Amino acid sequence: MKALEMVQHDDRPEDIEARRAAARRTAWILAGVVVAIFVLAILQGVLMR
């Protein structure tokens, strides 16, 4: 239930520009994840062959 309350808690900033800035940070983090998965996929190919 604690986790449920946490995801339901609305703590996003009111200001739309602040939200866009937060969205850009989210996007960069996700882009990093994408690159990491791509590298892992190739690495897996190298190690498993």
Add this chain to the structure above:
Amino acid sequence: MAAVNPAIQPDVHASHDHKPHGFLHRWLFTTNHKDIGTLYLIFSLTMFFIGGSFAMVIRAELFQPGMQLVQPEFFNEMTSMHGLIMIFGAIMPAFVGLANWMLPMMIGAPDMALPRLNNWSFWILPFAFLMLISTMFMPGGGPQGGWTMYPPLALEGGMNVAFAIFSVHMMGISSIMGAINIIATILNMRAPGVDLLRMPVFVWSWLITAFLLIAVMPVLAGAITMLLTDKYFGTSFFHAAGGGDPVMYQHIFWFFGHPEVYIMILPAFGIVSEIVPTFSRKPLFGYQAMVYALACIAFLSFIVWAHHMFTVGMPLGGNLFFMYGTMLIAIPTGVKIFNWVTTMWGGSLTFETPMLFACAFVILFSIGGFSGVSLALVPADFQYQDTFFVVAHFHYVLVTGAAFAIMGAVYYWLPKWSGHMYSEKWGKIHFWSSAISVNLLFFPQHFLGLAGMPRRIPDYNVAFADFNMLSSIGGFWFGATQLIFVGVIIHCVYFSKQRATERVWEGAKGLEWTLPSPAPYHSFTHPPVVTAGMLAHGDVSH
């Protein structure tokens, strides 16, 4: 009943403002989520007809036994290109188009979080597909190794290999950027009061789908990059002669490929979860269970990939793990089917065209699900592998599942987009003609597969002739029927005299239905004040 929110009134008056003038400025440089959504939808419809025309060639060749119309090499090109175009060009972009149109309006955001990235995500696609289709005019023709591009067969081609791989890379980049944008938008741009567990299920389905895309599209990119280096740079990741392993490609590909199946069906689940409550005039039964079932299906999709390759010769333990894992997926999927039916139960049902497509989805997708469970059984799969039974299974999932949900969504939201009602009579004609023809097309393929007819062959034993003829007739009928769909859309957008109301459907609930029809070019420029009763799920009064 959703009251009109005073906070959105300024948008109503600004609805005709700030629209860019000039064709290029409006469509090439657009950063507006509605314009980009429209571009995605037009693009996917175009690809649907191109991929569909390849399917017509396949069905024409298979109309009778013996070599009829095309050479075997060209037949292989048709099956490969049909798969690539329908998956990456028709189904996925259609869902992204629907997401672009609806997500910001559903969560009370002014636009997608990263509008210029959104423009780029779309405009990569036409060039990617031009490059892919151009391979058909190259010496040696286009890819002939199937949409899965298994080595060593896929590497046997000429210059098409590099073009096809680069075009798939571009499609992947487009999907990844779209997914990043969707996650960033949903997590950061929701209006106050639209908390995660108050979001429409379509938004949830896309949030989960976007995470799937982020997780598996780079894996596909890695797999085909290794294919590329094997072909042109002398590596031997998948060359047995150089110490590589072709089966490893299959493992890596299907680690992408199985979640990809859910990428193409989870947004369809979201759409059906919007349509069914509206036309049942009841809230969705078990909202949270629906959300958790989506997440559960997404998780399970990562641990079942090898059920696509039971016959490569895995250890018994591996076969058992992937068999039981696959069968587990039936549980959350069953929860969803149960909840849709229970939402309808006792509801004040009406059967407008979107609801007809949603009901057909529930029934026909279940047929695809049942054949999926059959295929999950290892001993049975040894019989079914690479037969038309598999073709029947995944077409029930992707045509009567994903494509029917997309068509239902277009009918459901078209009045909100265009401001006009479509012709209900022609919508229903389109539905019934599609529903009958698609079953004539794909149901006999179960029998063909069970009788042993292999997939991906241009010629076959005369014993399979009758069912193939029926299937081909269904195919031509289904293809021709889709011209009605185009006619209904064009009529609705340009010629319909019947204005759509704000809420369009009596039972519709959610922020998007508080906007005027057609939705203003810029909506929710100020976050709406969400009041009790405005959202379809959750109570904002406490």
